[in-house]
Amino acid sequence: MSKTVEAPASTPAETHRAALDDRRLTYQRCRSCEQAWLPAREECPKCWSSDWVWEEASGKAEVVSWVVYHTAFDKRFAGHLPYNVAVVQLAEGPRMVTNLIDLSEGEDVIGQAVTLAFEEEFDRPLPRFKLRGP
Amino acid sequence: MRGKAVIAGIGQTAFGKVPGRSTISLNIEACRKAVADAGIEKGAVDALLVKVPTSRVEMMYGQTLAEAMQLRPRFGGVFDQGGASNISMIAIAAMAIEAGQCEVALVSLADNPRTGSRHAYEKVWGDDADFGWSSVVAGYAMIARRYAHDYGNIDDVNAAIAIAARKHGAANPNAQLKLPLTRDMYDQSPWVVEPLRRDDCCLVSDGAAAVVVMSAERARKLGIKAPVPILGFGQGNTSDAVPLREDLTTTMAGGSAKTAFAMAGLKPKDIDVAQIYDCFTITVLMTLEAYGFTPKGRLRDFIEEGGFEVGGKLPLNTSGGLLSETGMPGLQLVLEGVRQMRGTSTSQVPGARNCIVSNQGGIMHTHSTLILGQ
Numbered sequence: 001m002s003k004t005v006e007a008p009a010s011t012p013a014e015t016h017r018a019a020l021d022d023r024r025l026t027y028q029r030c031r032s033c034e035q036a037w038l039p040a041r042e043e044c045p046k047c048w049s050s051d052w053v054w055e056e057a058s059g060k061a062e063v064v065s066w067v068v069y070h071t072a073f074d075k076r077f078a079g080h081l082p083y084n085v086a087v088v089q090l091a092e093g094p095r096m097v098t099n100l101i102d103l104s105e106g107e108d109v110i111g112q113a114v115t116l117a118f119e120e121e122f123d124r125p126l127p128r129f130k131l132r133g134p
Numbered sequence: 135m136r137g138k139a140v141i142a143g144i145g146q147t148a149f150g151k152v153p154g155r156s157t158i159s160l161n162i163e164a165c166r167k168a169v170a171d172a173g174i175e176k177g178a179v180d181a182l183l184v185k186v187p188t189s190r191v192e193m194m195y196g197q198t199l200a201e202a203m204q205l206r207p208r209f210g211g212v213f214d215q216g217g218a219s220n221i222s223m224i225a226i227a228a229m230a231i232e233a234g235q236c237e238v239a240l241v242s243l244a245d246n247p248r249t250g251s252r253h254a255y256e257k258v259w260g261d262d263a264d265f266g267w268s269s270v271v272a273g274y275a276m277i278a279r280r281y282a283h284d285y286g287n288i289d290d291v292n293a294a295i296a297i298a299a300r301k302h303g304a305a306n307p308n309a310q311l312k313l314p315l316t317r318d319m320y321d322q323s324p325w326v327v328e329p330l331r332r333d334d335c336c337l338v339s340d341g342a343a344a345v346v347v348m349s350a351e352r353a354r355k356l357g358i359k360a361p362v363p364i365l366g367f368g369q370g371n372t373s374d375a376v377p378l379r380e381d382l383t384t385t386m387a388g389g390s391a392k393t394a395f396a397m398a399g400l401k402p403k404d405i406d407v408a409q410i411y412d413c414f415t416i417t418v419l420m421t422l423e424a425y426g427f428t429p430k431g432r433l434r435d436f437i438e439e440g441g442f443e444v445g446g447k448l449p450l451n452t453s454g455g456l457l458s459e460t461g462m463p464g465l466q467l468v469l470e471g472v473r474q475m476r477g478t479s480t481s482q483v484p485g486a487r488n489c490i491v492s493n494q495g496g497i498m499h500t501h502s503t504l505i506l507g508q
């Protein structure tokens with residue numbers, strides 16, 4: 001019997017990451033119930049359907065919350081302190097973790113509109129969001 | 135099921151740095167003391183429920199512990215809900231006893247992140263690690279920031295929660311941190327992940343605690359000296375990771391308490407003392423509001439009405455909580471609830487008849503509630 005070697009199928013997370021590496025922010029949308037989501041999954045979390053498609057985000061989003069690290073739990077960030085991490089909601093609905101560009105100290109930015117801006121870090125384009133529009 | 139099961143005995147190890155001890159060893163010490171406190175023989179124990187150590191997750195941990203104790207439990211194992219597991223396991227034990235599955239259950243927890251591994255507490259969050267998204271404290275900080283935006287300044291109430299816990303901890307000879315906290319010290323406490331300060335954050339601790347659960351009827355037959363009735367319990371699981379929660383300031387804690395209050399036939403106003411899971415001050419604030427002690431955003435009103443110390447509006451965390459007694463994830467709060475109902479706390483609330491205890495896990499992912507009486 002001959003042995004067939006199949007190319008390993010990529011997971012939704014790998015596909016999502018590959019798009020990011022290509023400077024495209026994508027998310028999934030269910031074809032059964034229209035739900036849109038991140039992070040990448042194999043089934044729609046709302047109706048459990050596996051019939052979904054990739055869509056590209058417009059890059060418009062809103063700040064849900066943010067924090068400022070004064071401790072480097074991840075040693076790669078020891079030289080970056082203090083640095084911010086934020087949760088944003090894309091205009092299309094999905095939420096994601098990111099960093100805010102141009103955050104001023106003492107400013108409450110919850111609810112502010114932000115725009116996608118890729119920045120190179122750790123040898124990859126990271127999808128960050130810029131506070132005061134382009 | 136109100137009052138059908140009791141906590142018949144409690145046991146604990148030293149808290150803080152307990153080097154050179156495995157979690158198995160710590161669990162056995164707590165179980166040995168809980169069984170001795172109940173005044174029963176080891177042979178009476180026919181169920182063993184244990185929370186997997188947070189600092190290092192192991193498969194089949196319940197069986198490893200049972201082997202080390204030469205127990206062959208009719209009922210038992212690990213229930214994993216993070217810090218909410220403890221109260222959930224007490225509830226499961228009570229239900230299993232009521233269903234005839236077992237008669238005398240040990241519920242135990244040991245953890246040693248202080249001298250063992252802290253990996254679980256400082257982990258980076260998968261694909262988001264390259265943004266610097268790491269640690270448990272940052273998840274709570276993300277919620278705290280949003281809470282303050284939606285409901286106003288939280289410094290006063292968080293400071294009051296921390297100061298009360300530290301005052302009660304200072305009176306507890308078994309507490310890991312016996313240093314009382316002043317408002318000035320709190321305000322000068324350094325940021326860990328803003329908006330949370332070092333004094334908003336629980337301790338990192340080694341130690342173990344255990345309780346013996348049995349039916350009230352069996353406790354009577356065995357002549358248990360100080361059985362504490364379980365009046366109500368409940369749980370609720372928020373499940374979503376923090377970034378995905380539609381509303382960052384709403385969890386399933388309210389549903390957990392609703393179930394427990396309904397079972398107990400009680401309301402928040404009937405509660406004399408509370409042991410509220412204080413991994414971070416924001417957790418206490420959101421738990422008490424979700425439980426219905428005040429409307430959302432109004433817990434600060436309690437400060438003017440005497441606050442959270444013994445003699446105040448709602449005395450809480452009377453052994454020092456996770457902020458002062460031990461950062462161990464949760465079962466120690468049940469032990470203090472039992473001591474309050476027995477009248478033996480080092481910060482006893484005079485005449486306390488009902489105590490509510492909260493446990494929770496992850497970053498407000500899971501929640502469980504226990505109401506104890508007399």
Ligand SMILES: [Zn+2]
Nearest residue numbers: 030033044047
């Ligand atoms: Zn769907």
